[in-house]
Amino acid sequence: MRTALVFSAEMAAYDFGAGHPLRPERVTRSVALMRACGLTDGMLEPVRPDVASDDELERVHAPGYIAAVKAASRGGEPAPGYGIGPGDNPAFPGMHEAAALVAGAGVLAMDLVQRTEYRRAFSVAGGLHHALADRAAGFCVYNDVAVAIATAIARDPALRVAYVDIDAHHGDGVQWAFYDEPRVLTVSVHQSGERLFPGTGFTNERGYADGTGSAVNVPLPAGATDACMRLAFDDVVAPAVRRFGPDVLVSQNGADSHWSDPLTMLRGTLGGYRSLVDAIARLAEEVCDGRLVAFGGGGYAWEHVVPRAWTMLAASLTRTALPGRLPERWLETHPVPGIVLPETLTEDVTPSAPDEDRLLTETRRTIDVVRSGPPFA
């Protein structure tokens, strides 16, 4: 069973600049750790992406927005109304090419699984799930996931795609791109939008028109633990995907549900993350012959949490055992001033959660609400 790692060093050009939380090191450190762990020596096959074409981008994005990104990319003053500018999505030289390369990696990952002998593909620099049709949002310029799915269903109109998003933030851009599309199921488990960007992803967002029932959301309370996320997966995500019956599973694997993430308020651990990505891979085995296109996503504890999470994901996709200790080679070449890097891949503090009973009760209540509406009822 072949697995592709769709990545090239040029993807580090997706960089909003010093001080921005979406540091390219999140991805470059992760790929270096996968290599140091031996994952790219056979099991995980590196494949270089090309930039997405304008035609591919326009399957999701408005031509006027793409033109605005290109103008800002060339150094022009960003046109107002497109979400580009100081704050979350500052313009930078080459922004269009960098974002189109991330989108192209998604299109290629999807294509490899849809049309070649690769059963799994991993676009580690992707998962930019907040980008909207006509607006940059939440560090996301082009929605690589939505562009990849839209391109795949344009190529094969009978294709059914299930999208599972375990990033701590709601996968709003992907949901809205397919809100009235019955061939694409979007399921997102995230910290509730009551207190977190993007402020959406509530249980009453279910899809629209022909797509009614094709959107599913499990908003978790702030502080939710591994057990809450696992409950949401077992009681909502897996049954929804089984019921939908996809031809391919697409996952967004943001690592920002970790307790140490600086931007979110969930309390996941690396062990919990591993068990979730393993469950997604098993679900793909069960429902669609193992066909799985995995994306990276958020994750702002860039020093060692994100690299270890995405290396675990790569190991899960390839069913490869990881070394117990972090490779010396990686530790020596990736020092972070002022930080002692952990010695093992799984070493993690389990944060105390004296309020876990309350959080589980709240999660169960949310799950009951989700399961009382479409697509479950």
Ligand SMILES: [Zn+2]
């Ligand atoms: Zn996120």
